[in-house]
């Protein structure tokens with residue numbers, strides 16, 4: 001029998017206990033041995049819970065118990081979770097986590113610590129919730145040089161954008177409704193400003209490059225300035241607006257960024273709606289592959305944590321993780337990135353100045369019956385060139401600019 005401890009009995013932690021309990025026979029068969037949750041660490045007591053008798057408040061009990069071989073860290077954050085993870089790994093106990101913040105902030109250190117102590121630090125649930133993406137990158141696609149990863153990695157923002165698109169509602173109304181339904185956090189900043197997607201693409205970029213991609217250095221733009229009118233233009237062009245997190249090889253450098261993008265109807269991520277996530281991976285041999293499913297939620301996320309637990313149980317004493325170095329990846333300055341842009345200006349003077357600044361390459365986009373403003377799509381140009389011209393339109397713009405993903 002392999003004994004497990006769960007750190008944090010919140011949404012994901014209780015999901016882990018539920019998955020192990022509900023799928024007991026199958027989980028045990030696949031693990032090759034019976035798994036038992038021996039301790040649940042939390043600040044609170046759960047007297048009415050069927051597992052309430054396993055709740056403890058002192059992490060040292062877990063650390064000092066030699067029977068505990070696997071720890072599930074479902075606390076979140078980079079405070080106590082970081083300390084407990086380091087202590088568990090130093091004691092040779094494998095750690096399975098859903099904590100993307102911790103993996104993004106201290107991944108190389110924790111992976112090295114696990115390796116030194118012949119155990120594993122696995123984090124399938126940290127990106128894309130229940131969608132298998134870390135394991136495909138680490139196992140199935142190991143013969144590939146990964147050239148690009150493009151993902152919809154945040155369910156909250158995808159839900160908000162899908163609702164805005166389908167109902168013509170404004171951002172604040174949809175956010176409020178999403179909060180009331182429990183889809184969005186009361187403090188939604190990490191989601192709507194793109195920080196959550198940024199941490200996730202930092203992890204995927206680090207796996208892609210084998211070097212550390214610092215999430216603090218990734219250009220990140222959220223969805224708070226998107227207006228219903230942007231969707232009207234998108235629809236007119238047969239496009240949609242999605243918050244994309246992307247990472248790609250550009251020569252010797254890596255481009256990593258998070259931003260809302262206009263994407264065409266034939267883009268594989270166009271049909272990813274609501275709370276769903278998807279990750280689109282391009283390898284140099286396989287070509288394109290896509291991973292789609294529920295990127296958040298109790299049981300999908302817990303299922304991914306338990307899949308890591310099973311992997312650890314099958315490989316006790318053996319290091320199975322893949323690594324990325326502590327060395328910093330060489331990130332490209334996004335000023336140099338070439339792409340097309342969409343922007344909106346006021347009718348009359350705005351239009352005239354836009355044509356003067358951008359020349360013949362502009363494609364006009366008009367909404368039926370709209371007399372106050374119009375939209376334009378530029379030719380492919382560097383971010384910096386676009387930004388300099390866009391600044392010269394100050395005073396005659398009618399909305400935001402949007403990047404276009406080819």
Ligand code: HSE
Pocket residue numbers: 129153154155156157191196295296297
């Ligand atoms: N807040 C995240 C989301 C949860 O909306 O996708 C999963 O990381």
